[in-house]
Amino acid sequence: MRRDYIEALCGEWTKARTVASTAWHLVAAVASGIGLSVVVCALARAGIGAGQDSTKSALSGLQLAQAPLALCGVQLITGEYRSGLIHTSLAAVPRRTMFVAAKVTVILGLTLAAATVTMAGALLVTRTEPNPHVVLSATLHVIYVGILSSGVGFLVRDTAFADALVLGVLYVLPLVSRLR
Amino acid sequence: MSVVRAEWIKLRSVRGRLIALIAAAVAMVVFSVFSAAGERRHCSGPTGCPSLVVGPGGQAVVDSYEFVDRPLAGDGTLTVRVSSLAGAQPWAKAGLLITASTEPGSSYAAVMVAAGHGVRFQYDYTHDVSGPQDPPGAPAARWLRLVRAGDTVTGYASADGSAWTRIGAARLSGAAGVVRAGMFVTSPQNADLTEHPFVTSGAVLPTLATAAFSDLTADGAWPAANWTGRTVGPPDDSYPVLTGGSQRLGDGSLQISGSGDIAPAVGGVEGTGVTIDHTLAGGFVALILVIAVGTLSATSEYRRGLIRTTLAATPRRGRVLAAKAVVIGGSTFLLMVSAAALSLVLGKRVLLANHDLLYPATVAAQARVVVGTAGLIAVAAVVALALGVVFRRSGAAITVAVVAIVLPYILFQALPTGASEWLLRVTPTAALAIQQTLPVYRQVAIGYTPVNGYYPLAPWAGFAVLCTYGVATLALAAWLLGRRDA
Numbered sequence: 197m198r199r200d201y202i203e204a205l206c207g208e209w210t211k212a213r214t215v216a217s218t219a220w221h222l223v224a225a226v227a228s229g230i231g232l233s234v235v236v237c238a239l240a241r242a243g244i245g246a247g248q249d250s251t252k253s254a255l256s257g258l259q260l261a262q263a264p265l266a267l268c269g270v271q272l273i274t275g276e277y278r279s280g281l282i283h284t285s286l287a288a289v290p291r292r293t294m295f296v297a298a299k300v301t302v303i304l305g306l307t308l309a310a311a312t313v314t315m316a317g318a319l320l321v322t323r324t325e326p327n328p329h330v331v332l333s334a335t336l337h338v339i340y341v342g343i344l345s346s347g348v349g350f351l352v353r354d355t356a357f358a359d360a361l362v363l364g365v366l367y368v369l370p371l372v373s374r375l376r
Numbered sequence: 377m378s379v380v381r382a383e384w385i386k387l388r389s390v391r392g393r394l395i396a397l398i399a400a401a402v403a404m405v406v407f408s409v410f411s412a413a414g415e416r417r418h419c420s421g422p423t424g425c426p427s428l429v430v431g432p433g434g435q436a437v438v439d440s441y442e443f444v445d446r447p448l449a450g451d452g453t454l455t456v457r458v459s460s461l462a463g464a465q466p467w468a469k470a471g472l473l474i475t476a477s478t479e480p481g482s483s484y485a486a487v488m489v490a491a492g493h494g495v496r497f498q499y500d501y502t503h504d505v506s507g508p509q510d511p512p513g514a515p516a517a518r519w520l521r522l523v524r525a526g527d528t529v530t531g532y533a534s535a536d537g538s539a540w541t542r543i544g545a546a547r548l549s550g551a552a553g554v555v556r557a558g559m560f561v562t563s564p565q566n567a568d569l570t571e572h573p574f575v576t577s578g579a580v581l582p583t584l585a586t587a588a589f590s591d592l593t594a595d596g597a598w599p600a601a602n603w604t605g606r607t608v609g610p611p612d613d614s615y616p617v618l619t620g621g622s623q624r625l626g627d628g629s630l631q632i633s634g635s636g637d638i639a640p641a642v643g644g645v646e647g648t649g650v651t652i653d654h655t656l657a658g659g660f661v662a663l664i665l666v667i668a669v670g671t672l673s674a675t676s677e678y679r680r681g682l683i684r685t686t687l688a689a690t691p692r693r694g695r696v697l698a699a700k701a702v703v704i705g706g707s708t709f710l711l712m713v714s715a716a717a718l719s720l721v722l723g724k725r726v727l728l729a730n731h732d733l734l735y736p737a738t739v740a741a742q743a744r745v746v747v748g749t750a751g752l753i754a755v756a757a758v759v760a761l762a763l764g765v766v767f768r769r770s771g772a773a774i775t776v777a778v779v780a781i782v783l784p785y786i787l788f789q790a791l792p793t794g795a796s797e798w799l800l801r802v803t804p805t806a807a808l809a810i811q812q813t814l815p816v817y818r819q820v821a822i823g824y825t826p827v828n829g830y831y832p833l834a835p836w837a838g839f840a841v842l843c844t845y846g847v848a849t850l851a852l853a854a855w856l857l858g859r860r861d862a
Binding site for chain 1: 392661665672675676770779786792
């Protein structure tokens with residue numbers, strides 16, 4: 197049982213590792229996240245005095261980095277449906293819950309790894325003393341992004357609509373529900 | 377023409393895309409109504425829900441002040457000296473006022489000393505005329521005079537009470553018979569706000585100003601009556617005020633303390649009402665779906681190889697792109713105009729049923745908001761189409777379109793005002809200025825910032841920024857389409 201899971205995990209890891217788009221997505225997430233954090237911190241320091249929560253500014257790059265991370269998760273799932281690899285995958289791992297668990301584990305691992313690098317990089321580059329509460333809530337948000345993109349990928353199966361749906365939930369729902 | 381027809385058939389014969397477009401329209405209405413329903417106003421005070429005070433020009437106004445007045449039956453002149461004015465607010469006002477009635481929102485004209493802005497002549501809430509500049513070293517103009525002739529009121533100021541300078545005149549509406557004339561004092565709310573990323577904290581508090589009036593003379597058709605003090609204002613908490621009052625001082629002068637403002641209402645945290653763009657929040661949901669459809673109408677042709685057939689049928693590639701843009705932009709625009717109009721109508725009903733104070737807007741302004749919002753979404757669809765041709769992959773195209781249009785809108789709340797205004801000048805998000813319906817009034821000192829609903833560009837200028845991006849991406853797409861193998 198446990199061995200099955202580790203084997204499925206290895207398979208998923210190999211698939212994720214050998215697709216060029218995975219690396220590109222993660223590199224884009226780290227670069228855009230740190231870049232935006234640096235810009236926001238520079239602007240915030242120029243415009244606002246002391247007393248604000250600088251950790252929030254330093255981690256605001258995640259607002260941008262979450263897009264490539266979500267697309268990476270979606271792509272790892274819908275890519276299989278598009279190419280038909282899903283048939284082979286399910287033949288190799290017939291227990292579908294096991295397959296989903298392995299897939300989500302790999303996606304979450306990649307997402308969290310990239311987000312950790314982004315957050316650490318942003319905090320180091322902007323020389324910000326991290327506020328543990330903000331770091332924790334940002335980490336939880338990244339986990340949410342990973343689970344959301346996996347779920348939508350399995351539900352929608354089409355890259356374009358899954359991307360639109362995930363980006364909609366990440367960027368637009370907060371706007372619609374925002375209390376003005 | 378046949379190219380446009382061909383593209384239209386491609387759009388309508390793919391069921392998923394047609395459903396997505398219609399779903400965008402439905403989502404816009406549904407999310408707009410839900411969002412409006414979330415803005416329920418809770419009225420806890422004994423006076424119930426605040427009411428909207430509307431001025432003679434049809435705008436939402438604030439009309440709260442302390443007034444010591446007498447009825448004036450015909451033509452007449454009122455002269456007074458403001459011997460002192462103590463108020464922390466630069467726009468604390470003390471002076472003479474003639475109004476059609478003391479009902480909030482009535483037509484009026486007033487000449488006043490503003491604590492930090494010299495002598496002013498103001499009328500009907502939105503009009504503000506600056507008086508003579510105080511010459512340096514000389515005593516400031518503190519003598520004020522209002523002259524009523526028929527329905528016209530003229531304001532004068534003087535430094536010594538003998539040499540008078542005319543500042544301005546106004547015709548009052550509904551002021552043919554007996555009007556109320558007298559001295560007033562008021563002092564606007566003070567917003568002590570601090571900007572943080574994503575939140576603005578602080579409080580909006582009422583202030584009180586106190587002024588002393590002396591050397592009062594009244595000539596003309598004044599029926600026998602005493603000067604009576606009263607607090608003018610709606611009987612609710614629609615604008616924060618402190619308790620004012622008036623008393624006769626030992627030297628014969630009259631001291632009046634007042635709180636409130638006589639001015640147009642403003643939006644954002646310092647306003648009490650909501651603007652009509654709050655009925656179109658669902659537009660963002662529609663935007664995402666429409667971006668997906670726009671991208672797919674380009675990328676799916678590449679995925680399935682249909683692009684080769686398309687280009688074989690119409691060898692002039694620029695024309696194919698133009699036809700695609702016309703079809704996707706046109707059909708989106710038509711759908712979204714109807715959806716936005718329906719959202720506006722339903723959203724207004726929901727807001728009013730929720731006791732929200734909905735600021736009135738002219739029919740022209742409402743039409744501009746509806747057409748502009750639909751245009752914004754249609755141009756976004758065309759941008760997405762062009763990006764689809766550029767990237768030939770839906771993921772990248774959708775991400776770039778969503779991030780370019782929506783991310784600045786989220787980011788500007790995390791940035792200080794200067795940076796966010798810059799963001800709303802140069803990014804495609806500038807087009808949201810098309811939804812602004814409240815003008816900026818220099819006689820009301822609030823933060824005219826994007827967070828409060830005031831955009832740095834004029835409505836159509838902001839829309840033009842998005843259109844520039846649209847033209848640029850289309851040009852890039854046309855160039856790449858002609859250059860690359862299909």
